[in-house]
Amino acid sequence: MTAPLSSSRSRAALRISARVSGELLLVLAGLAVTLWLLGRMWSVVWPLVVGLLLTTLTWPVARFLRRRGWPPALAASVVTVLFLLVAAGVVALIAVPVASQSGELSDGVVEGIQRLREWAAGPPLNIGDAQIDRAFDSAVARAQEGLGSMVGAVVTGVSTVVNGVVTAVLALFLMFFFLKDGPRFLPWLGRQLPGRLATDVPAVFARGWATLGAFVRSQAAVGLLDAVLIGLGLWILGVPLVLPLAVLTFVSAFVPIIGALFAGFVAVLIALVSNGLTDALLVLAIIVVVQQLEGNVFQPMIQSRGLGLHAAVVLLAVTLGGSLAGIVGSLLAVPVAALIAVVWNYVREQLVETADAPGSDDPGPDEPDTAAVPS
Numbered sequence: 001m002t003a004p005l006s007s008s009r010s011r012a013a014l015r016i017s018a019r020v021s022g023e024l025l026l027v028l029a030g031l032a033v034t035l036w037l038l039g040r041m042w043s044v045v046w047p048l049v050v051g052l053l054l055t056t057l058t059w060p061v062a063r064f065l066r067r068r069g070w071p072p073a074l075a076a077s078v079v080t081v082l083f084l085l086v087a088a089g090v091v092a093l094i095a096v097p098v099a100s101q102s103g104e105l106s107d108g109v110v111e112g113i114q115r116l117r118e119w120a121a122g123p124p125l126n127i128g129d130a131q132i133d134r135a136f137d138s139a140v141a142r143a144q145e146g147l148g149s150m151v152g153a154v155v156t157g158v159s160t161v162v163n164g165v166v167t168a169v170l171a172l173f174l175m176f177f178f179l180k181d182g183p184r185f186l187p188w189l190g191r192q193l194p195g196r197l198a199t200d201v202p203a204v205f206a207r208g209w210a211t212l213g214a215f216v217r218s219q220a221a222v223g224l225l226d227a228v229l230i231g232l233g234l235w236i237l238g239v240p241l242v243l244p245l246a247v248l249t250f251v252s253a254f255v256p257i258i259g260a261l262f263a264g265f266v267a268v269l270i271a272l273v274s275n276g277l278t279d280a281l282l283v284l285a286i287i288v289v290v291q292q293l294e295g296n297v298f299q300p301m302i303q304s305r306g307l308g309l310h311a312a313v314v315l316l317a318v319t320l321g322g323s324l325a326g327i328v329g330s331l332l333a334v335p336v337a338a339l340i341a342v343v344w345n346y347v348r349e350q351l352v353e354t355a356d357a358p359g360s361d362d363p364g365p366d367e368p369d370t371a372a373v374p375s
Contacts, residue, residue: 047167049332051174055182056213057220058083062179076179080172200350207342215335222294223253226260229293230267233286237279239271255330258318260291309337 038045058079065075186202193201231246239245245267252259264287272280309317314334321333 043166046328047170048174050167050171051178052212053216054083054171054175055178056209056216058175058179059182059213060217072180076176079179080176083175084172200346204343204346207346208339211338211342212335215338219254223250226250226253226290226294229290230263230287233290234267234271234283237271237282238275239267239279239283240274241270245270255318255334258315258322258330260294264291309334309341313337 061082062075062079065078066072070078186205189205190198190202227246227250230249231242234242234245245263248266249263252263255262264284267287268280268284271283314337317333317337318330321329321331321336323329325332
């Protein structure tokens with residue numbers, strides 16, 4: 001005979017469940033309000049994000065000059081001018097030729113998808129029903145529209161659009177000020193906050209900055225290596241559109257997992273359309289080898305420490321970011337997830353330090369909680 005349920009324990013379990021549910025709803029409401037505010041302020045938030053990402057790339061040069069005795073304003077000015085010169089050189093030497101071939105790249109992808117459709121309709125698959133046909137037609141339309149817009153946005157930029165010009169100008173000015181006054185920000189922030197916040201918030205910001213910088217610089221270096229190696233392989237095999245495919249490989253490196261799959265898929269389709277099945281398989285082999293080198297050699301050498309995110313978390317973050325904000329969401333998904341992990345790890349460290357530190361007892365009502373203050 002089963003024992004009857006305890007009414008007191010049942011009520012306690014219901015109270016705990018109700019309290020946890022209420023707190024979770026408050027947290028979700030806070031997140032919804034935060035996302036709504038970010039959406040309303042996106043015209044300011046987006047230049048700030050771009051400026052921070054550019055600063056992570058250019059800060060090592062500015063830091064090198066400052067350590068050599070250069071004044072902060074002069075170091076920031078020189079780095080900003082050098083960045084503008086490099087960007088102008090990239091546009092002149094790479095972006096313009098790639099932009100002229102972006103339409104051909106999009107058409108090649110569409111033709112490759114059509115060939116896959118024809119192959120699937122024949123033996124041994126014999127897939128030819130209307131539903132599959134509609135799915136292929138939808139894939140063709142999305143590939144043509146999405147790839148064309150992505151390549152156009154990446155290569156030609158948004159300088160012809162007023163919002164794009166404003167974003168670029170604001171991002172450059174913010175990059176200059178971050179390079180000039182960035183090291184003074186955390187001490188200033190600490191002086192503005194009371195109590196433990198004066199220590200905790202600057203510490204979280206410092207960890208987040210280190211994580212963001214490591215991610216952006218390592219992904220840029222790894223993406224450049226991938227683009228060079230895969231581009232050389234495509235050039236040796238005589239695959240057309242080598243430069244656009246190399247640029248697409250570099251840009252896709254900033255979207256972990258999904259970006260590499262997308263860039264490789266496009267390269268294989270172009271090789272299939274232009275050179276045939278044999279060269280397409282060779283391109284696939286080159287991409288697999290380069291990706292293995294990236295995961296086992298390049299990434300550990302260039303990135304001293306990982307982001308602390310499991311591959312499944314990265315995949316889910318990229319998928320969620322893409323569904324919420326398209327290409328921009330995919331690009332920002334992993335850095336945002338890494339920053340959330342930084343905050344969570346810091347909070348967990350403080351909780352362990354205050355409550356579970358070995359050899360320490362809980363402070364009494366009249367004793368200061370010294371364990372709660374980080375050293």
